Each structure stands twice: as structure tokens, then as C-alpha cells.
Amino acid sequence: MRSAHTSFGLVGALAAFPFRLAVREVKRQGRIIRRGITRRTTTVVFGRRLLERAKASDIEAMHKAAGGREIIGECAFLRRLGLMERSAQQGVLSREALSDQAKLPLNDLDMLALFDAFEEDHEPFSFRDLILAKKYAGLVADGADWLTIARSIHRSGEPEALTALTLKVDERAGIHARTPHGQSELDGQLRLPMPSQGDTDLDELFVRAEAAEASGDYTTAIDAYRRCIAMDPNDAVLAFNLANCLHEAGQPADAERYYLRAVKLDPGFAEAWFNFGGLLREQGKLDGARRHLKRAIDLDASYADPVFNLAALEFDASNFSEARLWWKRYLELDQHSEWAQRARRGVQFVDLQEAAKARSK
Secondary structure, three states, X not given: OOOOOOEEEEEOOOOOOOHHHHHHHHHHOXXXXXXXXXXXXXXXXEOHHHHXXXXXXXXXXXXXXXXXXXXEEHHHHHHHOOOOOOOOOOOOEOHHHHHXXXXXXXXXXXXXXXXXXXXXXXXXXXXXXXXXXXXXXXXXHOOOOHHHHHHHHHHOOOHHHHOOOEEEEOOOOOEEEEXXXXXXXXXXXXXXXXXXXXXXXXXXXXXXXXHHHHOOOHHHHHHHHHHHHHHOOOOHHHHHHHHHHHHHOOOHHHHHHHHHHHHHHOOOOHXXXXXXXXXXXXXXXXXXXXXXXXXXXXXXXXXXXXXXXXXXXXXXXXXXXXXXXXXXXXXXXXXXXXXXXXXXXXXXXXXXXXXXXXXXX
16 A cells, blocks of 8 residues: 655656655655656656756646646755745745736746745745746746746846846847846856756756657657766666666566566666556466566556456456456446446356356256
8 A cells, every 4th residue: 555654756856956866865864865756746846957858848847747746846845854844934825826917827836836946835925936937927928838947047147136137039039138237148147057967967867868758759768867877886776767667668578677676776666667557468378477467456446447457368368257356446447548448348258158158048
């Protein structure tokens, strides 16, 4: 079953410090942090270095995919760990009030808040946030998107420093600030030093690997994940992601090896047991597949996918009574999807088979 304790899942990379230091501090506090999102993730953290390479549409898709869990930005994560204090300003504005008064679209407001473009990371927002929101709304009206704004402000220092500046968008969608010394580009003269971004940076390499995997470029993803594992051989998520890519690339033997590595590193990794079971089923190793799917179910009783696949496995093996039991259990978890309809048809088929047997006696 899933733990009641906080389990952080990191999307992107942190700007504040490397992932290994986050792991150390989170572990010291008795909690868990993993790269990416798993079924045990309770709180999703969006790292600010995601802004450096990803497209706005891709980030918004990641945000949508994380739905159903608590979603926080990097500053909120640091506050949660006690590594950063909240603003001394008292928030008084709701999310809707801030959007209405500033004329800033809610989606832009939400994404800018997620990436720490305001003093507060969630409602209630402060009056200083209202000043910032009005400036951002003006930039949006002039053609800038939220990602351009977020990138620019974090290259210029703390967002609060922008409240006294006049911000403009030029024809190239760059953002400039008008200062007593003239006009300067937030991406240029006001830019602060950024962390190293070489290929040896594991956090950055992981982001690249995930992007390649999401685009279906499994050759690039496999190479990147292998390099990640060489730098951190004890990360179960890296082994799991590599196994998934190897499976998709038609390399089942290597995929099996890395699924095994993932479950050895993290025996509670339900998705790894499930995907491992699926691979074994494809190879005709039904006993092993059955054990692995049951292990995934034991770890997370609300995980519907292994329940359905176990029913299908038993049906293909002509164990119709067992298949019916698992389909019935699946329907306790899912009643409305296409898979639920298939489960109902499976139950009906087995019932008809049993009825026909009874009549023939």
C-alpha cells in the first residue's frame, strides 16, 4: 500500500542545489524524493531549471499529467524543508481576485506562481504580487508568453526587485527593463550567473533523457539514461526508465535486466513490478509474470492496470474462473473506461461458458 508520508517527485531539475543534496536533506527529515512521478508520489515539485530548455506547451502537459497530486514549485519545496522562510508580507488576495484585478489569465498566473514569479507561491497573494501580476499582464498583452517572462525574471534576480521597474517586450519577444541608466535586457545585463550545464550534470542529463523518451527517440534516451546510471547507479527510477526505453526499442533481454535492477533497488516500486510482469508475459514466462503482477497489486491495491493484465493473463491461459475473479476486482477500481467495458465482457463470457457447461450436464 502507498505510504501516508510525503513522497516528493521532482520534475525537471532544481536551481537551488543538486538532486543528491535534496535527497540527503529529504531523507534526513524522514521523507522520500524521487526523480519523476510514481504512484507513491504525493507531492510533485517542478524544478526551475526546467525553464531553460522545455517548451511552454510541454511544461503545461507535465503539469496536467501531475493532476490529482499536490503540485508545488521550488521555493515552496525549500520552505517545506525549512530551508527558506516565507515572505514577511501578509497575503490578502485570492487567485481569482489577483487574476481579475491584474487582467492576467489564470493559466499564466498559475504557471508563473509555480515557477516562483511572485512573492507568494499560492494564495493568498500579497499586494506586491498584484503589482507584479499587472506588469506580467502587460507583457502578455504585448506578446510575451509566461515561459519567456519566467525565464527572464529568474535571470535578473528576485522577482520582487522588478516591482519598481518598467518592463517592456521588444520585437524579438525579449523582455527589457527601463532603469535610471537606460534600458537593459533582463536576459542580458541584469543576468546572474547560472549553474553549470555540462554533460556531466546528472540533473540536466536526466531532463534530456526524459524529453527524448517522451518524443519516442529511444536511441537518444537509452544513451542518456545509461550515462545517468553511470553517475548514480543506485537510483531505481533511472533503471526503470532505461528498462522502459529498452523494451520499446525491442531489446527485451536488456530491459529485463534493468527492470530487475529497479525492483532490487526499490522493492516497493509498483510500476516497475508491473512493467516487468508485462515484459515476462510477452516472453511467455507466465509464472514469473503472474508473480510480478501480483506483487504490484500487493504494493498498491488501488493500482488497476496489473489487476486487468492479470485477468487477461489467466484468460489466455484458460484459467477462466481466475480471470473472472480478477476482472470483478478490476471493476471495483474502474467502472467507466473502455477497459471496464472489456472487463464486463470478460465476466459475461465466463458466465456464459459456465452456464453452457451446467446445461450440458
